[in-house]
Amino acid sequence: MRKYLLLTRKLFKSGLGGFGGSNKKKKFRMGNTLLMLFLFVCLLPLLGVLFRLGGDAYRTMAVIGQEGLVLSMAFFASSVLSLILGFPMLISVFYLTGDIERLMYLPVRPWQIVGAKFTISLIFTYLTSFYFLLPLLAGYGVAAGAGIGFWILAVAALFLLPVIPLVYCGILSMVIMRVFKRAKNKDFITVVSVILSLCLAFALSSLGNLNLEGGALQELLLKGGNSLMGLMNGIFPALRFLEEAVAEGNLLSLLLFLAITAVFVVVFILIAERLYFAGAMGMRETKAGRKRITAEESRRLSRRKSAGGACFRKEVRLLVRSPIYFMNCVMLVFLWPLFILIPVAIQIFQNRDVSIGELLKLVSMEGTGGTALTLFVVLCISLGAGMFNYVAGTAISREGKNLYFMKVIPVPMKVQLRAKLLTAVSFGVAGTTLYCMIFLVASVILFGLPVWTLPFALVGSVCANVIQCAIQLFVDLFHPKLSWESEQQAVKQNFTVILGMLLDLAVGAGLGILVFLLYDLLALPLPVYAGIVCLALAAAALLLYKLALAYGAKRIADYE
Amino acid sequence: MIQLEHVSKVYSGTHKAVDDCSFFVEDGKITGFIGPNGAGKTTTIKMIMGILEASEGKILLDGEDIRRNAIEAKKKIGFVSDNPDSFLRLKGLEYLNFMADIYDVPGEGRAEKIRSMAERFEMTDALGDRILSYSHGMRQKIMVMGALLHDPSLWILDEPLTGLDPRAAFELKEMMKEHAASGRTVLFSTHVLEVAEKLCDKVVIINRGHIVYQGTLERLREDYPEGTSLEEIFLAVTEHA
Numbered sequence: 117m118r119k120y121l122l123l124t125r126k127l128f129k130s131g132l133g134g135f136g137g138s139n140k141k142k143k144f145r146m147g148n149t150l151l152m153l154f155l156f157v158c159l160l161p162l163l164g165v166l167f168r169l170g171g172d173a174y175r176t177m178a179v180i181g182q183e184g185l186v187l188s189m190a191f192f193a194s195s196v197l198s199l200i201l202g203f204p205m206l207i208s209v210f211y212l213t214g215d216i217e218r219l220m221y222l223p224v225r226p227w228q229i230v231g232a233k234f235t236i237s238l239i240f241t242y243l244t245s246f247y248f249l250l251p252l253l254a255g256y257g258v259a260a261g262a263g264i265g266f267w268i269l270a271v272a273a274l275f276l277l278p279v280i281p282l283v284y285c286g287i288l289s290m291v292i293m294r295v296f297k298r299a300k301n302k303d304f305i306t307v308v309s310v311i312l313s314l315c316l317a318f319a320l321s322s323l324g325n326l327n328l329e330g331g332a333l334q335e336l337l338l339k340g341g342n343s344l345m346g347l348m349n350g351i352f353p354a355l356r357f358l359e360e361a362v363a364e365g366n367l368l369s370l371l372l373f374l375a376i377t378a379v380f381v382v383v384f385i386l387i388a389e390r391l392y393f394a395g396a397m398g399m400r401e402t403k404a405g406r407k408r409i410t411a412e413e414s415r416r417l418s419r420r421k422s423a424g425g426a427c428f429r430k431e432v433r434l435l436v437r438s439p440i441y442f443m444n445c446v447m448l449v450f451l452w453p454l455f456i457l458i459p460v461a462i463q464i465f466q467n468r469d470v471s472i473g474e475l476l477k478l479v480s481m482e483g484t485g486g487t488a489l490t491l492f493v494v495l496c497i498s499l500g501a502g503m504f505n506y507v508a509g510t511a512i513s514r515e516g517k518n519l520y521f522m523k524v525i526p527v528p529m530k531v532q533l534r535a536k537l538l539t540a541v542s543f544g545v546a547g548t549t550l551y552c553m554i555f556l557v558a559s560v561i562l563f564g565l566p567v568w569t570l571p572f573a574l575v576g577s578v579c580a581n582v583i584q585c586a587i588q589l590f591v592d593l594f595h596p597k598l599s600w601e602s603e604q605q606a607v608k609q610n611f612t613v614i615l616g617m618l619l620d621l622a623v624g625a626g627l628g629i630l631v632f633l634l635y636d637l638l639a640l641p642l643p644v645y646a647g648i649v650c651l652a653l654a655a656a657a658l659l660l661y662k663l664a665l666a667y668g669a670k671r672i673a674d675y676e
Numbered sequence: 677m678i679q680l681e682h683v684s685k686v687y688s689g690t691h692k693a694v695d696d697c698s699f700f701v702e703d704g705k706i707t708g709f710i711g712p713n714g715a716g717k718t719t720t721i722k723m724i725m726g727i728l729e730a731s732e733g734k735i736l737l738d739g740e741d742i743r744r745n746a747i748e749a750k751k752k753i754g755f756v757s758d759n760p761d762s763f764l765r766l767k768g769l770e771y772l773n774f775m776a777d778i779y780d781v782p783g784e785g786r787a788e789k790i791r792s793m794a795e796r797f798e799m800t801d802a803l804g805d806r807i808l809s810y811s812h813g814m815r816q817k818i819m820v821m822g823a824l825l826h827d828p829s830l831w832i833l834d835e836p837l838t839g840l841d842p843r844a845a846f847e848l849k850e851m852m853k854e855h856a857a858s859g860r861t862v863l864f865s866t867h868v869l870e871v872a873e874k875l876c877d878k879v880v881i882i883n884r885g886h887i888v889y890q891g892t893l894e895r896l897r898e899d900y901p902e903g904t905s906l907e908e909i910f911l912a913v914t915e916h917a
Contacts, residue, residue, distance in 0.1 A: 420783030526750035
C-alpha cells in the first residue's frame with residue numbers, strides 16, 4: 117500500500133505519463149494563472165445551462181413524483197461520459213506513456229503501478245465529471261430545497277460515480293493489450309480499439325438518449341420497463357442504489373453502492389495482477405523487420421522534394437503513426453459523422469414505423485430555402501468540426517524539446533509553419549469538406565440541389581478550415597507546452613488546446629450567426645450572397661494565415 | 677571555419693552564461709570543445725547553430741554571419757545533437773530523405789550516397805524500420821548519417837560518442853578525421869578527455885562562461901610538470917580560471 121501511495125504521489129506531481137520527470141517546483145506564472153482564469157470564465161455559461169437544466173428537470177418530474185429519475189439519468193449520462201473519455205485515456209496512460217519502462221523495473225507489484233495510474237486517471241476524470249454533474253446536482257438540490265443530507269450524499273456520489281466506468285475501461289484495455297500482445301503493429305491495434313470503443317460508447321449513449329421535455333418523459337415512464345431503465349441497470353447495475361441514496365437520503369443505499377464499487381475495484385486489481393505486465397512488456401518496442409529496402413522503394417523515397425513538401429510529409433507521418441497524436445489531434449475530425457449517424461440509425465431502428473423514403477421526400481433542396489440551408493449547414497460543419505481538429509492547436513507543443521530542430525535547419529521559419537498549417541488544414545478539409553462534397557454531389561443527383569452550390573461550398577468550407585486552424589496555431593504559438601515527458605502530456609494536459617477550441621467555438625458561432633442574420637437582412641439573391649460570403653471568408657482566411665506565419669516566425673525566434 | 681568574436685549571452689537580463697567569448701575553429705582540423713557541466717558549452721554551441729541569439733558579439737560560419745544570413749550559414753553545417761531520440765516514428769530511410777530534402781541534396785546519386793553510408797555504419801538492413809525500433813547507438817548513427825548527407829563544410833557534434841559501440845565509435849572518429857583531412861572543419865564537445873587527447877588537433881576549454889584555453893594539448897602540457905595527467909591539467913585549468 118505504501119508503494120502504491122508513493123507511486124500515486126509521484127505520478128500526480130509529474131502528470132499523466134510523466135514518471136521520472138523533473139521534480140522542480142513550478143514557478144508561479146501570471147500568464148498561466150490568467151489563462152486558467154480565462155478558461156474558467158469561458159466555461160461559466162455552460163455551467164449556468166446545466167444548473168438550470170437540473171432545476172427544470174426536477175420541477176417537471178416532481179409533478180408526477182418521479183424526481184429520482186432525473187438523478188438516474190444524470191448519473192447514467194455522467195457514467196457514459198466517463199466511459200467515452202476514459203477508454204482512450206486509460207489505454208494511453210496504462211500502455212503508451214514513456215514512463216512504463218521506468219516503472220517496470222522497480223520492485224513493485226503490477227497492481228501498485230496500475231492502481232497508481234488508475235487513481236491519477238480518476239482524478240483527471242473528476243475534472244470533467246464534476247464539471248458536468250456538479251451544476252446539474254446543484255440545480256436539482258436548489259429546486260428541491262434539499263437539506264444538508266442531500267448535499268453530503270451528492271458530494272459522495274460525485275466522487276464514487278466515475279470509478280465503475282473507469283474500471284470497465286481499465287479491464288477492457290488490459291484484455292485488448294493482452295490479446296494483441298504479439299500483434300506486429302500495436303499502434304494500429306490501439307487506435308482501432310479506441311475507435312471501436314468510442315462507437316460502442318456513443319451507441320450506448322444514443323440508446324439512452326432521452327428528451328428531457330416533460331411530456332415525452334412522462335409517456336416513457338408510463339410505459340414502464342422502458343429500454344433506458346433496462347440499459348442503465350444492465351450496464352451500471354449499481355446506479356439505482358446511488359439514485360436512492362441521493363434522492364431519498366438513504367445511507368444504506370450509499371453503503372451498498374460503495375460496497376459494489378469496492379468489489380469492482382478488487383476485481384480490477386486482481387485482473388491487473390494477472391494481465392498488466394503481460395500486455396505492457398515490450399509495449400514501447402516496435403518490431404524491426406530488418407528487411408533490406410528494395411531498389412525501387414529506395415528510388416521512390418529518394419526523389420527530391422521541396423523543403424516545405426518534406427516538412428509536410430514529416431508532419432503527416434508523425435501524426436498518423438503516433439497513436440496518442442492520432443487519437444487526440446486527428447481522429448475526431450474524421451469520426452464526427454459516425455457520432456451523428458449512429459444515433460440516427462438507432463432512432464430509425466427503434467421507430468420501425470418511420471420510413472426512410474418518406475423522410476427523404478420531406479427534404480426538398482430545389483427551393484432557395486433548402487439550398488441556402490444546405491450551404492449554411494456546410495459552413496457550420498466546416499467551422500464546427502474545426503473544434504475537433506487539434507493538429508494546428510498542438511503544432512508547436514508537439515515539438516517539445518525538439519523545437520531546436522526548427523531553428524537548426526536551413527529552412528525559413530515561415531515555410532516550416534506553412535507546412536504545419538497546411539497539415540492541419542488538409543486533415544480538416546479531408547474530415548469536413550470531403551464529406552460535405554460527397555453529400556452535396558449526391559444531393560445534386562438525387563434531390564436536385566443546384567450545381568452552382570458546389571464551388572461555393574468548396575471555397576467556403578476550405579476557408580472555414582483555414583480560419584479555424586490559423587486561430588489554433590496562433591494560440592499554440594502564444595503559449596506552447598514545450599516541457600513534457602510523454603506525448604500524452606503535450607496534447608492532453610495542455611490547457612492551450614482547450615483555449616484554442618473555445619476561441620474556435622466563439623469565432624465559428626459568431627461567423628455562423630453573422631452569415632445567417634445578414635442573409636435575411638441583405639435579401640440578396642442566394643448565388644450573389646454566397647459569393648460575397650466566400651470572398652469575405654477567403655479574405656479573413658488569407659489575413660489570418662499571413663498573420664499566423666509572421667507572428668510565428670518572430671515568436672519562435674524568441675523561444676530560448 | 678568558425679569564428680566567434682566577443683560573444684556573450686545573457687539570460688533573463690542578469691545571468692551571463694557566456695562572457696566575451698572569442699575563438700577560432702580552423703579548417704582542416706578537429707577541434708574539441710571541453711568544459712565542466714554548466715560551463716557554457718551548450719549555450720555556445722546553440723549560439724553557433726542559430727538556436728540562441730547572442731546578446732553581444734558576432735559569429736561567422738565560413739564567413740557567413742549566423743544572425744544576418746542565417747539560412748546560408750545553416751546550410752554549411754551538419755549538426756549531431758546529444759539527443760538522438762527524434763523523429764522516432766519515421767523509418768530510417770524516410771528520415772535520411774527528409775534531411776536530404778531539407779538540405780537541398782540533389783536527387784541524383786542520393787540513393788547511392790545513402791547506401792554507401794549505411795554500409796559503412798552497418799545500417800543497411802535497418803533503414804526500412806522505424807527509428808523507434810533502433811537501439812541508442814543505431815539512433816546516433818542515423819543522426820550522424822543525416823548530418824553528413826549534404827557534405828557540410830562545418831561539422832558540429834555535441835557529445836557524439838555516447839552510446840556508440842566500439843566499431844561505430846571507431847568509424848565515427850575515422851569519419852571526423854577524413855572530414856578534417858579534406859580541408860573541412862570539425863568541432864565537437866566532449867567530457868571524455870581521452871577522446872579529446874587522441875582525436876583533437878586543438879582544444880578550446882570553457883569554464884564559467886569564459887574561454888580559459890585554446891590551442892593544442894601539447895602546448896598546454898608544456899605549462900605543467902612532466903607526468904601530469906590530462907585530467908589533472910584540466911582540473912587545474914578550470915579551477916584557476
